[in-house]
Amino acid sequence: MAHRRIITLLTDFGDQDTYVGIMKGVIVSIAPEARIIDICHNLPEFHIESAAYMLWTYYRQYPAGTIHCAVIDPGVGGDRAAIAVECGGYILVLPDNGIAGMILSDSKRKYRAFVIENEDLMNKPVSSTFHGRDIFAPVAAHLAGGVPVEEVGPPLRTPALLDIAEPVAAENNIRGCVLHIDRFGNYITNIPYDMAACFNKKTIFVKIGNFSIMGISGTFSDKEPGELVAYFGSTGMLEIGVTRGSALETIKLPVGASVKVTGRTNDR
Amino acid sequence: MAHRRIITLLTDFGDQDTYVGIMKGVIVSIAPEARIIDICHNLPEFHIESAAYMLWTYYRQYPAGTIHCAVIDPGVGGDRAAIAVECGGYILVLPDNGIAGMILSDSKRKYRAFVIENEDLMNKPVSSTFHGRDIFAPVAAHLAGGVPVEEVGPPLRTPALLDIAEPVAAENNIRGCVLHIDRFGNYITNIPYDMAACFNKKTIFVKIGNFSIMGISGTFSDKEPGELVAYFGSTGMLEIGVTRGSALETIKLPVGASVKVTGRTNDR
Amino acid sequence: MAHRRIITLLTDFGDQDTYVGIMKGVIVSIAPEARIIDICHNLPEFHIESAAYMLWTYYRQYPAGTIHCAVIDPGVGGDRAAIAVECGGYILVLPDNGIAGMILSDSKRKYRAFVIENEDLMNKPVSSTFHGRDIFAPVAAHLAGGVPVEEVGPPLRTPALLDIAEPVAAENNIRGCVLHIDRFGNYITNIPYDMAACFNKKTIFVKIGNFSIMGISGTFSDKEPGELVAYFGSTGMLEIGVTRGSALETIKLPVGASVKVTGRTNDR
Numbered sequence: 001m002a003h004r005r006i007i008t009l010l011t012d013f014g015d016q017d018t019y020v021g022i023m024k025g026v027i028v029s030i031a032p033e034a035r036i037i038d039i040c041h042n043l044p045e046f047h048i049e050s051a052a053y054m055l056w057t058y059y060r061q062y063p064a065g066t067i068h069c070a071v072i073d074p075g076v077g078g079d080r081a082a083i084a085v086e087c088g089g090y091i092l093v094l095p096d097n098g099i100a101g102m103i104l105s106d107s108k109r110k111y112r113a114f115v116i117e118n119e120d121l122m123n124k125p126v127s128s129t130f131h132g133r134d135i136f137a138p139v140a141a142h143l144a145g146g147v148p149v150e151e152v153g154p155p156l157r158t159p160a161l162l163d164i165a166e167p168v169a170a171e172n173n174i175r176g177c178v179l180h181i182d183r184f185g186n187y188i189t190n191i192p193y194d195m196a197a198c199f200n201k202k203t204i205f206v207k208i209g210n211f212s213i214m215g216i217s218g219t220f221s222d223k224e225p226g227e228l229v230a231y232f233g234s235t236g237m238l239e240i241g242v243t244r245g246s247a248l249e250t251i252k253l254p255v256g257a258s259v260k261v262t263g264r265t266n267d268r
Numbered sequence: 269m270a271h272r273r274i275i276t277l278l279t280d281f282g283d284q285d286t287y288v289g290i291m292k293g294v295i296v297s298i299a300p301e302a303r304i305i306d307i308c309h310n311l312p313e314f315h316i317e318s319a320a321y322m323l324w325t326y327y328r329q330y331p332a333g334t335i336h337c338a339v340i341d342p343g344v345g346g347d348r349a350a351i352a353v354e355c356g357g358y359i360l361v362l363p364d365n366g367i368a369g370m371i372l373s374d375s376k377r378k379y380r381a382f383v384i385e386n387e388d389l390m391n392k393p394v395s396s397t398f399h400g401r402d403i404f405a406p407v408a409a410h411l412a413g414g415v416p417v418e419e420v421g422p423p424l425r426t427p428a429l430l431d432i433a434e435p436v437a438a439e440n441n442i443r444g445c446v447l448h449i450d451r452f453g454n455y456i457t458n459i460p461y462d463m464a465a466c467f468n469k470k471t472i473f474v475k476i477g478n479f480s481i482m483g484i485s486g487t488f489s490d491k492e493p494g495e496l497v498a499y500f501g502s503t504g505m506l507e508i509g510v511t512r513g514s515a516l517e518t519i520k521l522p523v524g525a526s527v528k529v530t531g532r533t534n535d536r
Numbered sequence: 537m538a539h540r541r542i543i544t545l546l547t548d549f550g551d552q553d554t555y556v557g558i559m560k561g562v563i564v565s566i567a568p569e570a571r572i573i574d575i576c577h578n579l580p581e582f583h584i585e586s587a588a589y590m591l592w593t594y595y596r597q598y599p600a601g602t603i604h605c606a607v608i609d610p611g612v613g614g615d616r617a618a619i620a621v622e623c624g625g626y627i628l629v630l631p632d633n634g635i636a637g638m639i640l641s642d643s644k645r646k647y648r649a650f651v652i653e654n655e656d657l658m659n660k661p662v663s664s665t666f667h668g669r670d671i672f673a674p675v676a677a678h679l680a681g682g683v684p685v686e687e688v689g690p691p692l693r694t695p696a697l698l699d700i701a702e703p704v705a706a707e708n709n710i711r712g713c714v715l716h717i718d719r720f721g722n723y724i725t726n727i728p729y730d731m732a733a734c735f736n737k738k739t740i741f742v743k744i745g746n747f748s749i750m751g752i753s754g755t756f757s758d759k760e761p762g763e764l765v766a767y768f769g770s771t772g773m774l775e776i777g778v779t780r781g782s783a784l785e786t787i788k789l790p791v792g793a794s795v796k797v798t799g800r801t802n803d804r
Contacts, residue, residue: 006564035564289574
């Protein structure tokens, strides 16, 4: 292979422990040539939508062949499966709890999924509390080292898809929800640009909780400091921010909150 | 050498400053081929037991030859020595303040320790406040580049060993303490599985503060949400958690708290 | 080139999102051989002085040829330029908002600066909210891959220089200010050792807010626990700390606070 295989790591292990450091040790021991890239290890609180959104934001930015390992796994010790999914030139190694949902939808569900059952690829004995070390890291490393994905275990027809409401478009409105709130306090919704493009930008009303925002701006700094602003963010989704401030501090609603867009269509 | 030498970094420099970034610059300037792996830079508060435990958790996960550099060093500016220790195929580069204690005990004290005094391997002039930059990083880099460990300085017969009470086993009980509290609020004790294995799992009582837990579970999610649960964690130590919650929020005791295990032995 | 080009990353994107992970994906896609080094992604609150200080602390620790990419950019979406600056063997890729100020002063202003306008080096379409992904990361990657710096766009005679008061020396005193407060609560000032060296160390008074410190110590641990201490820190600047404590908790003043040093000169 021309270039070293990349393994990206997204976990909820935080930054106060050695769990991620242990996973990296497992990886470099099995696949010394693999390149490990830290994505993020702090999810403030578990929201399946938020984790699925985060994974979706970066996976396509990496070269084909990259292995995206995501250990966001409140169900460790329960009975969810560990899976490997080949999709769009990438391999995902993660728990089958829906966090791959946005990627799998995005790929129009062209993927091959496998349940990880091949113990030869695991760190034994497999603990009941740290699948990051015992399953996800060693499997990702073996895949980086050239093991074909179908060797991890039997095929899985239907991985868990994220059971969030897709945005629903009617003639004069779109109903969606908040997928993620970033560290700046911006609300990122599940309403993509393409869906809202039919509305005249100046007539759009965005409603969240008791707050209404008139019109779509070019960016979050387009209004007076402290004012709410709606704009399409860097991932193409409708976002709600506050110019030089935090929308979270103003709106105070959590991930999952409803968002409604109303407007007149451009062709009227 | 077939593979690039690895240098792992464990520090208490946090994630809001450039101290770690400066150390990495020193390393890549001296040993451009070394591979740097971040373990963790946030220790919530200094506890020698917790730091020693953290270092112990990951060192064996790395390939032989790895250099583990740990700058957890509230005594910088004082008179503790800087040392390099060859142990079990690894080299530790760290202050002589006891944080290597669990590894040195673990290795049955087969190690070679040296006091770092060779100024040719240091960044000069050596500051009194930032030994990470001036001593630990450059020495780790020179070792990665092939300098033999005995060149760092004179041998040291007895590095500081961690002065924590080893768990004490009597006929019907074991007395230990809390080594670490992780970001999920799980209490990790110094009582290993091997020591507790003589007790019948169902008859075991685990006592910490005013709380008692009956029986050992397979994992932290084995009880009803909110209930305390005792289990053997991923490093083989007895841990106390709360199913879908935080034991820290319930128990509210710090690192160092006493833990007592009582039970009937299996062979009775 | 003998060694892989290094790209360091300093951002204010925090550790709860995937913004940094996205930037890394852009970089490895364009320049697979580049070595990415994380410096710091958490600035507690935006202070131009603090960001400029942080960048200045580590840039010279890296080998010549290193590309320092700094995306500390509250003005994204506004009209500040993106620039690339060749300076002292390094290339800086950053917004033209003054954060390069301390480096450019430090280099006695020998540098070549260019406005980034060449869209062939950008990720298109360029969003209005995420220049890290669309401008800074791809430009840094192309430079690492060998594109000459003058190809990024037209020359810029005068980048924004940091508009902070330089320390002012009078016969018996120096007036400066706080540049940065580190995670240990130490105050780092803009008063360098060279400027204060003319004063007799024992006669120096350091004044900040309502607090006065008599004499300069060798390090922050030279006094009784809890006492304020003034010393020259690892970057050569006057710092104010508390032995085994946090000066921030005692002094409670923010970045930018005034600091005054008075004393008798040594030659009197």
